[in-house]
Amino acid sequence: MDATSTALEAFSSSSPSNSSKHWKYDVFLSFRGEDTRKNFTDHLYCTLKDNRVNAYIDEKELPRGENISEELKQAIEQSRISVIVFSNRYADSTWCLEELEKIMECRSRGLGQMVLPIFYDVDPTHVRKQTGSFAEAFKTHEANFPEDNDKIKRWRSALFEAANLAGGNLKNIDGYEGKFVEKIVAEITRKLNNTCLHVATNPIGIDSHVKEVSNYLRVGGSDHDVRIIGILGMGGTGKTTIAKVIFNEFERSFQGKSFLSEVRKGDMVKLQNKLLCDILKPAKIKVTSVDEGTKKIKDKLGSVKVLVIFDDIDEEQLDKLAIKRESFGPGSRIIVTTRNERVLKILEVDGTCSPQTMSDKEALQLFCWHAFTEDHPNDEDYLELSKKFVEYCRGLPQALEVLGSYLRKRTKREWKSALKKLKRKPHRKIHEMLKISYDGLIDDEVKAIFLDISCFLIGMNKNYVVTILDGCDFDTEIGIGELHDRCLVSVDEGNNLIMHNLLRDMGREIVREKSPDITGKRSRLWDPEDVKEVLRSKSGTEKIEGLTLDLQESQQDSFSAEALEGMQGLRLLKLKDVNFKGPCKHLSKKLSLLCWPECPLKSMPQDFIQRNMVDIDLSRSRIEVWKDSDVALEKLKFLNLGGCNRLKRFPDFSKLPNLKKLILQDCKNLSKIFHSIVQLKNLEYLYLADCKLADRAIPEDLGGLSSLRVLDLRGNAFKGLPTLSHLSKLQTLQLSNCSKLLAIPDLPTNLEILQADECIALEKMPNFSEMLRMRELHLNHSPKLTEIIGLEMSLYSMTRIHMEGCTNLTAAFKEAIIQGWSANGNGGPFLPGNDSPSLLRRDKPKVEIISCLPFPKFVL
Known part of the structure; x- marks a missing residue:
């Protein structure tokens, strides 16, 4: 790195900025016209203008000795950076010295004004010490102003102070003016653009996300790799804030940088021009169409190391802005913020940051900063109200900011009113x-x-x-x-x-x-008051596609069944504790979901069950007779008639060919499973717990249930079961509290969970030697059980065995279990000082074998 680059970077990192002051000009140029007006200074001025730098240059050529005008003094005061072009005869001009004195005076005020000295064909030492041509100039000035020694001292002091500042020297780059101008303009624009993007005054809760993105930017393969980082999340999670902080932190490390805000809804040609101009600076590159802009980005940015933030982007903008690795130079870093994860998949990003909602503590702090300009209100009432608003926002940063700002300086009554309103209608801005x-x-x-x-x-x-x-x-x-x-x-x-x-x-x-005014024309109804209004007034229309109403017992109300007849567009209907007077005829033929637990109807009207239904839940209802549809219910996947104690006539299962889940538990009138059930080839879950199933109540050929995964037969009165080994997909069998069960027949070898607690009559278990997928065995309180043949062969797959209360297990069986653990390479028993040995298996999760004495507790 040459001395000029070092000096210019020192200039860039020094001098405080003052973003709160309004500057009329970016740069004020001080120079001696006769030396540099038509060459170096003109090149510098034009390049600054090309880079959209608002530079002030005095075009007047005043006679020798004339004082600088008030207009010029104001221009110096209103310029953020003063560039002093020291040439060989600079000090000859009292005009230049007057400018210099004013420039250094403004700098000394501490308002953030910066000074950049440029040494054009002059030795900085001559300027600093006023030697060489500068010495000759001061001899002339001292002769011309013999009675104004203070003025001469001020000029000398200004020269000394300015020459000591970091700047640029043409000689350090071998006199190449073009390169020299480029370096100067690059550092000026860098300093001007170093006005950080505005970030919220109190960006609470983003530090961890900023660190995560920073790590993604730094970590990777070669320094020449182009890395693309995604920031993903729903609206209001702080994605843009994180991106701004990252941009402010890293932008000085890149040749070019650009922050494109709200890309998704921006004018694409304007965005393309901004991207090109931000990075290439000479604003002569201007595109007039999207296609032209896309090509220019690909052609012009491929060799430039850039930091670009594409904020709030969607799929449609990716190609138009040429967002791909090969569009940008080696070492570039591209950050995209988006609400659409597919964008990141298309880009194959190197890392994704997904900011989540804030903790309650952080959320309260953020809300309070916006509501009270402090992190905690002094008034206890306001604190309690604040917590309610924070709970409503559920940690969403932008919602907290919006509501906090909205409530600032408002009374407690206004806060309470706003909270009540939010329960009915969300804040418009959110x-x-x-x-x-x-x-x-x-x-x-x-x-x-x-x-x-x-x-x-x-x-x-x-x-x-x-x-x-x-x-x-x-x-x-x-x-x-x-x-x-x-x-x-x-x-x-x-x-x-x-x-x-x-x-x-x-x-x-x-x-x-x-439909803000006509409730019955809304597509979905979920608010209890709205639903009750529509049902009472019978104002429901075919526009209603979904309706839910859950009335507490104390709020039970009756409605006319005619209220449902107008809703022929209903697809989803969920009711609880809702009573209708009259027959519920002509329900919508579009119904996919009918969820009506505790339905008060005793019998189903004609066409109550529709062919489009997928889920019918009439659990705990008063229905006594199930009326089968005239046609097969091809779409029906879930049927819940659990707890229908009055149900005497059950469905013809042959008309439910695609049923996946059948719940008939706690149906006290169900004493026999109809043979048609074996036709349910797609049934995966069958719940028959707590019915009155006795011997021969279950069909012998259950193997027809070829898709069955869960079979629940708890709490029934049978002594034996049909063979279940043909249920090849069965994973869970539940037999607990079958107090009369004597034996469990052959089981499918793929069974994983067997629950048979409290089977107090159980004497015989099937051979477990091929049960190699068994994970859990629950046999608590089966006192007549003496052994399980082959159990030691299935121990390797076990994660839990419960056998408390199995008091008659044989010594040979217990010994076989212990040897089985050892044979599997799990070591011998460890006795911790009592009767309960433990075995430690290092190659699998913790396993518990639990039994009352004399069968000890094993922890494996």
């Missing part, structure tokens, strides 16, 4: 901010899926929701995938659909806005 992601959905079907989830299906299993909405003729899997990509919905560890409360409220407000 709503619009979040709605951007919804508006970005171009498929009306995906929008419908989002509205269904936000109104009815939050917290439900994703696979279940896919099945229900597929029944509405939606392509739900890809629809939810798009919603997930756009951060409108997420999936938790249990595969349940999760949505931020404010996104939920945004979706519901979209529904309300479509």
